[in-house]
Amino acid sequence: MPFTHNFEKDHSLNTASDAAERMIEDEPYYEPAGGEIEVxxxxxxxxxxxxxxxxxxxxxxxxxxxMSWVLHRPLVTVACHDDLTAADLVGRYLVRGGETQWxxxxxxxxxxxxxxxxxxxxxxxxKDTSVVIHPLCDDRRILPIDKLGQLLxxxxxxCLVVSYNPGYQSVLKDLKQSxxxxxxxxxxxxxxxxxxxKIVATESGVEAETARRLVKFGIHTRNLKGSGxxxxxxxxxxxxxxxxxxxxxxxxxxxxTAVGHALTDDPEILHAIHELAAAVF
Amino acid sequence: xxxxxxxxxxxxxxxxDLEKISGQILARLPRAGDLVADIxxxxxDTQDFIYxxxxxxxxxxxxxxxxxxxxxxxxxxxxxxAAVEGWIIKAMDAFDNRGLGFAIEIFDDLQGYxxxxxxxxxxxxxxQVAGLLRYLVRGLGGRAxQLACEPMAYTDTERICLPPTLGAxxxxxxxxxxxxxxxxxxxxxxxxxxxRYRVLEQAIRQLDAATTWPIYQRLETVRLTACISRDLPxxxxxxxxxxxxxxxxxxxxxxFTAQAFDLCAIDAGAEHCLxxxxxxxxxxxxxxxxxxxxxxxxxVREVLFKRVPREKAALQQALASLQQELGNEQSQDPESGxxxxxxNRFSISTTESPGGAADFESLEFNDRAVPTGPELExxxxxxxxxxxxxxxxxxxxxxxxxxYPASAELGQGPGMELGEFDHGSRVELYPxxxxxxxxxxxxxxxxxxxxxxxxxxDFVVQTRAKYQGLSKSIQRVFEAILSEAQRQKKxxxxxxxxLDALVEAHVDRLQGREMSDRLYTHFRKSGRSVAVMFxxxxxxxxxxxxxxxxxxxxxxxxxxxxxxxxxxxxxGFSGRTNKRCEVYRIKTFDEGYSSNVRRRISGMAPKAYTRxxxxxxxxxxxxxxxxARTKLLITLSDGKPEDYGSYRGRYGIEDTxxxxxEVKRSGIHPFCITIDKEAQSYxxxxxxxxxxxxxxxxxxxxxxxxxxxxxLTT
Numbered sequence: 001m002p003f004t005h006n007f008e009k010d011h012s013l014n015t016a017s018d019a020a021e022r023m024i025e026d027e028p029y030y031e032p033a034g035g036e037i038e039v040x041x042x043x044x045x046x047x048x049x050x051x052x053x054x055x056x057x058x059x060x061x062x063x064x065x066x067m068s069w070v071l072h073r074p075l076v077t078v079a080c081h082d083d084l085t086a087a088d089l090v091g092r093y094l095v096r097g098g099e100t101q102w103x104x105x106x107x108x109x110x111x112x113x114x115x116x117x118x119x120x121x122x123x124x125x126x127k128d129t130s131v132v133i134h135p136l137c138d139d140r141r142i143l144p145i146d147k148l149g150q151l152l153x154x155x156x157x158x159c160l161v162v163s164y165n166p167g168y169q170s171v172l173k174d175l176k177q178s179x180x181x182x183x184x185x186x187x188x189x190x191x192x193x194x195x196x197x198k199i200v201a202t203e204s205g206v207e208a209e210t211a212r213r214l215v216k217f218g219i220h221t222r223n224l225k226g227s228g229x230x231x232x233x234x235x236x237x238x239x240x241x242x243x244x245x246x247x248x249x250x251x252x253x254x255x256x257t258a259v260g261h262a263l264t265d266d267p268e269i270l271h272a273i274h275e276l277a278a279a280v281f
Numbered sequence: 282x283x284x285x286x287x288x289x290x291x292x293x294x295x296x297x298d299l300e301k302i303s304g305q306i307l308a309r310l311p312r313a314g315d316l317v318a319d320i321x322x323x324x325x326d327t328q329d330f331i332y333x334x335x336x337x338x339x340x341x342x343x344x345x346x347x348x349x350x351x352x353x354x355x356x357x358x359x360x361x362x363a364a365v366e367g368w369i370i371k372a373m374d375a376f377d378n379r380g381l382g383f384a385i386e387i388f389d390d391l392q393g394y395x396x397x398x399x400x401x402x403x404x405x406x407x408x409q410v411a412g413l414l415r416y417l418v419r420g421l422g423g424r425a426x427q428l429a430c431e432p433m434a435y436t437d438t439e440r441i442c443l444p445p446t447l448g449a450x451x452x453x454x455x456x457x458x459x460x461x462x463x464x465x466x467x468x469x470x471x472x473x474x475x476x477r478y479r480v481l482e483q484a485i486r487q488l489d490a491a492t493t494w495p496i497y498q499r500l501e502t503v504r505l506t507a508c509i510s511r512d513l514p515x516x517x518x519x520x521x522x523x524x525x526x527x528x529x530x531x532x533x534x535x536x537f538t539a540q541a542f543d544l545c546a547i548d549a550g551a552e553h554c555l556x557x558x559x560x561x562x563x564x565x566x567x568x569x570x571x572x573x574x575x576x577x578x579x580x581v582r583e584v585l586f587k588r589v590p591r592e593k594a595a596l597q598q599a600l601a602s603l604q605q606e607l608g609n610e611q612s613q614d615p616e617s618g619x620x621x622x623x624x625n626r627f628s629i630s631t632t633e634s635p636g637g638a639a640d641f642e643s644l645e646f647n648d649r650a651v652p653t654g655p656e657l658e659x660x661x662x663x664x665x666x667x668x669x670x671x672x673x674x675x676x677x678x679x680x681x682x683x684x685y686p687a688s689a690e691l692g693q694g695p696g697m698e699l700g701e702f703d704h705g706s707r708v709e710l711y712p713x714x715x716x717x718x719x720x721x722x723x724x725x726x727x728x729x730x731x732x733x734x735x736x737x738x739d740f741v742v743q744t745r746a747k748y749q750g751l752s753k754s755i756q757r758v759f760e761a762i763l764s765e766a767q768r769q770k771k772x773x774x775x776x777x778x779x780l781d782a783l784v785e786a787h788v789d790r791l792q793g794r795e796m797s798d799r800l801y802t803h804f805r806k807s808g809r810s811v812a813v814m815f816x817x818x819x820x821x822x823x824x825x826x827x828x829x830x831x832x833x834x835x836x837x838x839x840x841x842x843x844x845x846x847x848x849x850x851x852x853g854f855s856g857r858t859n860k861r862c863e864v865y866r867i868k869t870f871d872e873g874y875s876s877n878v879r880r881r882i883s884g885m886a887p888k889a890y891t892r893x894x895x896x897x898x899x900x901x902x903x904x905x906x907x908x909a910r911t912k913l914l915i916t917l918s919d920g921k922p923e924d925y926g927s928y929r930g931r932y933g934i935e936d937t938x939x940x941x942x943e944v945k946r947s948g949i950h951p952f953c954i955t956i957d958k959e960a961q962s963y964x965x966x967x968x969x970x971x972x973x974x975x976x977x978x979x980x981x982x983x984x985x986x987x988x989x990x991x992x993l994t995t
Contacts, residue, residue, distance in 0.1 A: 278516070
């Protein structure tokens, strides 16, 4: 059966790159909220997988980057989507010049190199991914690769981290008990006012006073959660707005574009967010 | 000479036109000659407009039409056409709802309408800004304040009341800004402790309404203005632009602020204002700010007296259940933590905020911070807003199961008032489309939802037995239905190659393993998302066979639809005049196919007439609230829309058609199943050429209905 397929162009198959590339070389900026670094380190030393819970844009990914730097381990990040299967994680055979060739998936790659594997938004992935995640996460610590007929023993340096946003409130996007009960769970939330001001100022370079007002505006939008908005402004959005402001955009316009329109399309709420921004600045 | 002749011809033509449309009306007018001359002066289009509306109004009442035409030429002198139309509609609505006298009054009082119209052009209405202000006040934070429309602007600490219109400024935008600033200022009274319990009590004791309240009110305004400019400088700037009516007011206000400057300090509270009142007795006061509203201590006190004990009890109960949880944790670990009740105590950390207010920061149990949910936090914040602190006896966890009404759950204070309307059958008002006027008659139909009395469940058992074979085949057909496509991989047959599967198969072949033959992707339908509303005609004409066939059909359908997992509801409808439209709950979307539903189906009985438009609007509203990708409104009917009064013939058909267009716009597919053999003559107009089915024999309805449903939803 003749067929052609250009593998070079298919990025999803191009997963096995050098582990060194994923080392975090420079210290990422991270503002600890209280105890999470110690807990993560302890979990890592005891080979326990970690679950990060929290709303979008509150610093989960940044935390993992930071921990990867602290622990000197390479980081493999997989953004999960609803077509992500177990084979995408573990790996598959390819055909190259009539020969078959095995290509490790990101998870297998992370296990082999003793990396930290971060599965972002795990609930988005297909249900069959639990087949590979479960044996990795309990005391067996193995990765079965059925295509190769292998059982990979997981080295002590490997760590599996998954993230999950409990705020969706959709039955379809809930994490199963059998999965979640294998993890040490760290809950993340928006930082408190003082920390958030510091984060916004440090990340974007705005003045302390502007950062203070931005954070205040962020809190106003979070008050609207549940009455008009699904989520308030995340720290990430506030940092985005602050970055626009440092580039000379007027603060109310920066809030409208970086925060308001990113949060909602409803004209009435947009108007209210606009008024809140105008009130603070 | 030519001009005079032209004029004469004009007069004669107008005279003829008027006689043509209604000789009777002209006869009622005292000065018909003048009127003809006035009309003849108008443009031809304007004349046609007047003739048209005179005819339409005369359909309702000839005397009313006479009053209209007498004033019409004058109306065009002051108003543009759209405004004249508004005037007519206002009078017609008054005629529909309140009677001839009120309608005539509106036509006769043209000047009143013209004034109101001009005010309306520049004024701003409450409902134009309510949505925005609701979000704005919520976003500013603190206790969740409701917005209400009342003659005066004030707050009672649970609501912000604003007047129905504001027209102080010549531009609408400025009036909208005045609304915003008033709402923000009243919010600030709540936020910065104007209505703190102790201060309020002291103020009520110490001040008198005539002399000292106005002083106190202005001092508070100075303090609050300072608070707002500290926290919300942008808003404060905007408020400053509209604060004063003129320059003199601004100056006198600035002088006053300078005398009370100490109240602008960050730690100044309402009690400081109260202390300063004596210094200003006898001195001239500046005029109040445009947006400051009223202070009504009696109203606040009334609300406060209800809320304070309610929140105290709610807090104690919340703490009790929290303590129980914490106690369970501790008892598993008896080594740690103090033992005995005396040691178990809650405490609160707060942060100071401007105006001497305190913000909730954390809750501690035996000096260890404990997690608080959003409800508990809102409750504590509300208590702090009232009292400034949480006293120790508030933190004595009550005993679980205290007799505290569940309806007064945490944070639901203001919502309760709304809930009170839910008892009994609630009347909802709907508009009706009048094709002669090409307008809605606003709030014309009064509709109530009622329960169908239970009937005998035997009916269902008998129906099942009677249609046993049919029921099974329906079931089989329905089980086979799966709608809405999804691409499935690794299929044995399909419309496209599955490249991943193909590579795998090739690898298998190279490695000498058996190749899979599942190499295709296939678009298969799975995962339905359908919601159906069955709207069943319960008018008097269904009596007998039709009613029975409807009930049997529903029994068969319910079981079949449940197989599919579709969401569905069943409502009957009927009514007698626009004042008594009724829909009957048989099954709501939330209910399962329970024995109660079966008994209600059995209990369906013929009622009165068929006023369809209002039922479609109401049930369409219920249906659009259901989350589903496909929404169907299926009507089971035996004839045309018809009701006592004018709701017959073309009027009823046009209203129904309009209601169907409205629900279509909200994404609902209407469909009609009827047994009226003459339906061909009017249903295509109402539902569209393909959105109905005529079942020619009543007893075939149960056989057909499942098939119709299957066709519709696959």
